[in-house]
Amino acid sequence: MIENKKSWQKELSEAVTTVDELVDLGYVKRENAEKLKRIGEKYPISVTRYYLNLIEKNDYSDPIYKMCIASLEEGTAQGLKDTSGELCNTVSEGIQHKYDNTVLLLSTNVCSMYCRYCFRKRLVGQSEEEILKFTDKAIKYIEEHPEVDNVLISGGDALLNTNKVISRYLSGLSKIKHLKFIRFGTRTPVVFPQRINGDSEFIELFEKYSKIKTIYLVTQFNHPRELTKEAVAATDKMRHAGVPVLNQTVLLKGVNDNSDILATLFNELASNGISPYYLFQCRPVKGVKDLFAVPLLTSCSITDKTKAKLSGVAKRFKFAMSHIKGKIEIIGKIESGKLIFKQHQAKSKGDINNLFFVDVDKNTYWLSDDLTG
Numbered sequence: 001m002i003e004n005k006k007s008w009q010k011e012l013s014e015a016v017t018t019v020d021e022l023v024d025l026g027y028v029k030r031e032n033a034e035k036l037k038r039i040g041e042k043y044p045i046s047v048t049r050y051y052l053n054l055i056e057k058n059d060y061s062d063p064i065y066k067m068c069i070a071s072l073e074e075g076t077a078q079g080l081k082d083t084s085g086e087l088c089n090t091v092s093e094g095i096q097h098k099y100d101n102t103v104l105l106l107s108t109n110v111c112s113m114y115c116r117y118c119f120r121k122r123l124v125g126q127s128e129e130e131i132l133k134f135t136d137k138a139i140k141y142i143e144e145h146p147e148v149d150n151v152l153i154s155g156g157d158a159l160l161n162t163n164k165v166i167s168r169y170l171s172g173l174s175k176i177k178h179l180k181f182i183r184f185g186t187r188t189p190v191v192f193p194q195r196i197n198g199d200s201e202f203i204e205l206f207e208k209y210s211k212i213k214t215i216y217l218v219t220q221f222n223h224p225r226e227l228t229k230e231a232v233a234a235t236d237k238m239r240h241a242g243v244p245v246l247n248q249t250v251l252l253k254g255v256n257d258n259s260d261i262l263a264t265l266f267n268e269l270a271s272n273g274i275s276p277y278y279l280f281q282c283r284p285v286k287g288v289k290d291l292f293a294v295p296l297l298t299s300c301s302i303t304d305k306t307k308a309k310l311s312g313v314a315k316r317f318k319f320a321m322s323h324i325k326g327k328i329e330i331i332g333k334i335e336s337g338k339l340i341f342k343q344h345q346a347k348s349k350g351d352i353n354n355l356f357f358v359d360v361d362k363n364t365y366w367l368s369d370d371l372t373g
């Protein structure tokens with residue numbers, strides 16, 4: 001039995017958010033502090049105490065460390081700004097409607113941990129511009145769009161909303177007949193499982209509404225060491241509340257760009273009842289491209305090697321990129337050296353299932369907007 005004496009809000013308030021604290025705790029060398037502070041002014045820092053404790057201390061190449069503590073190069077790395085066209089899909093503040101049947105809600109700009117590779121880097125903790133302020137407005141938008149049959153409530157981290165906000169979403173959305181299912185996008189089970197394990201009211205909400213409308217939790221485990229007993233307990237609680245848990249892993253240089261690590265991760269996910277759903281090509285966003293993104297040819301070969309080590313259940317995931325043109329599956333390399341892609345979801349309906357080949361080289365990290373390479 002996991003004991004949770006503190007409220008999750010109190011635990012969250014104890015997250016480490018300053019470079020000075022990281023220095024005092026021995027995670028950052030004092031001589032690097034000033035430079036990291038300047039990076040932190042642009043790209044905020046937050047690491048929960050729980051996640052900090054997963055780090056192998058004194059190992060600056062530790063994958064857990066890399067995901068949560070900024071490197072000195074973070075501010076200077078090259079990259080694109082809006083790789084999936086989020087701005088042009090925004091129909092109203094915090095509401096994105098890219099595909100006819102799916103709406104994405106940016107329900108909060110808060111995360112318990114600011115992942116250093118995050119593609120929403122330009123948003124997190126900085127601008128309220130694309131963040132949903134009024135839950136009721138989002139529910140009304142979906143009510144008025146009968147073509148929408150599913151909604152993804154994301155953020156920031158959707159589970160850092162208060163129970164009152166989550167309850168408002170669940171009660172409003174579960175009444176909409178044309179809505180078939182609701183997804184919550186969150187890294188909370190991975191970086192802050194206390195929010196789930198320590199709040200019975202939260203679990204009761206999901207127990208109640210999962211009987212009325214299908215609800216999925218979409219989370220993001222990137223490394224087998226993140227599957228701790230606390231994290232698994234959190235996903236178990238959701239599953240037992242009637243909420244299936246799906247996992248989207250991001251392929252990250254220096255973290256999981258290795259078929260043994262990925263195979264272990266996907267096997268452990270499957271054995272803990274968490275469905276491997278997507279493996280995502282890391283978005284070469286501004287500020288992190290050189291630090292985390294893996295060239296497409298390399299990531300394709302890692303994926304093939306990983307799949308060769310897995311059973312059917314553990315390799316159900318699709319290797320994909322969330323591109324401005326839609327969700328594009330990266331199928332594999334053919335003899336000519338070209339990569340073969342399939343448009344899995346498309347902004348324009350006629351493009352769905354479109355199969356195409358692109359010449360890529362060892363420096364190709366992403367496809368251009370016109371999908372030519």
Ligand code: SF4
Nearest residue numbers: 111114115118156187
């Ligand atoms: S929890 Fe999600 S939105 Fe927040 S920083 Fe991490 S990847 Fe980005």
